[in-house]
Amino acid sequence: MSTLSIATAAEVFDLLRDDLAAIEQEFSRQSASNVEVITDIARYLIAGGGKRIRPLLLLLSAKALGCTSESRIRLGAVVEMLHTATLVHDDIIDEADTRRGRPSSNTTWGNAKCVLAGDWLYMQSFSTALEERNFRVLELLISLTQQMVEGELLQIEKLGHLINEEEYFDLIFRKTACLFKVSMQLGAAVTPSHEFGDPEEIEAQLGEYGRNLGLAFQIVDDVLDLTAAEDVLGKPVASDLREGKATLAVIHALERGTGADREAIRTVLADRSFTRVSHPQILEILQRHGSIDYAMDTACAYAEAARLTIADLPDSEAKRALLWVPGFVTSRDR
Template identity: 35%
Template sequence: MGVVVSLEDGKQRDASVKPLVDKTRGDMERVNQLILSKAGSDVAMIPEVANHLISSGGKRLRPMLTLASATMFGYSGDFHIKLATSVEFMHTATLLHDDVVDESDLRRGRSTARMIWGNQASVLVGDFLLGQAFKMMVEVGSLEALDVLSTAAAVIAEGEVLQLSVAKNMETTEDDYLSVIRAKTAALFSAACEVGPIIAETSKAERSALRSYGINLGLAFQLIDDVLDYGGSANDLGKNVGDDFREGKITLPVVLAYRRGSEAERAFWREAIEGGKNDDAALEKALGLITKYGSLKDTMARAEHYASIARDALAPLPDSDEKAALLEVIAFCLNRAN
């Protein structure tokens, strides 16, 4: 299989997460130490499984968002460290669970925990990390922060079940799909950003601004991931191009191509996604149909729409290094597909 849809026509932007990394560097060192400490257990398999994923090279964007969203309002205590660690543990737990549900073999270019230790260990270690996350939330002592993060945990689980209900169903609508990613991905981005202003004891308007920024950034982030699965590279994804297709996942480029196709083309999608006929030749054809109907460009346009909402959410806030870094994250997110 040699065809990958080119995305090089998109506008190039010199954007990165470096400003956010630089701004949160000291606090992230403390978060990383706490991660290693809280992932420890007398049950040897727990740190083995947890550290396999924790050390796999992810950017840890979500905890950095928590740190920046607290310090941008002048917060100077220690609670943002525990909340950022809680956010990362919630994210790691969902990845462990996702890989079991999706029967994934690779995660960020490495064998998934389920491939090494089995499904049961992956699920149970994910549960352990969620337990540790909630212990740290309680230690912070903010009922509002606990409410936001616990609500996010419930919404993420709902999103997982909703995804199961639409899995391999080619009648899934764009609204159905957006509901899935709003719950599965955007909810944690939103919570990660909102707990910062909560512990900084800011106004409702400032808290609402960060919540809106987070949820719309999360939607844009996931839509760009969807684009990359059909038009990126393994380096961009941390997995193989076309993995979503081979796993029979319904993503927005597929929804759009299916809706816009002829009856014969829709029959192909049903065979590939619902019937599991998704070999390299089928992937080639899928890429051709996605190109024919402009599915990637339109998915990009949706991502840019949510990115614009995220920018507008921050607009009323006073200028600061943290605000500039958060705005740069939006551009970085879009730039991954250009």
């Protein structure tokens, strides 16, 4: 294993500053439609920010293989737009009131327009990706979207029910890790002529990094939903439980807890509210069984697995940055 030093946040930002700025421009250009309301909704969602972690992964993956083509910018914008499309439809499905601390798009424009705006964003992503004239790119994106959509449907089926860890990991793979994985794979797919080994193998390796990182990311997200303060998180706390979703720490407590503990958790999931059992009561149960620690340890293990997956990659600034991302993901507070 190499002894390459892990980059600092400042170094990663320096490395990607220009590319990320170019992606913002491209993203904005892509969201312009001749139908005004689409542009309005798309721009609203862009202005809402987001961590841009998916384009960042794609850039680092491409950079690690020496890619300098414009494809990385275009596809960086595509993965963020695809992500945005899923958010628009998810907000309809979850009947969300807020997203990233602001009114959700469905609250502002209504369900009908948001169904269509989401559809449009999907099509615009594919249409832009099509400009690459690369079947592998299209295959990755279309199959990804299908997996994400199936995941959301599976999630609906399981709302209010107890699920086991295996089901949980399938859900968060589809919800988050799958797009992280494809972002990394796309970086490889647009850099076919590199000399770092068998292109298919390299793509698979980078994809595996993305999968591990995505699982870590979503586990942390789910822990933050349980433990963070509303003003930090930008959305109501414990919304997962209030939507009937059992996440890793909760599943852990269900498996270890006393009969009374299990009953309390079951009640919240079935009620989809904290009317009969309070949020602090649930947190006490989770703390008592070390469930929050268990979830965070699991996230850190996936983060470490991500780092190990790219151990064989030749040393580069991009690789140093890829070694930094997992720690960033597990130590964030929102």
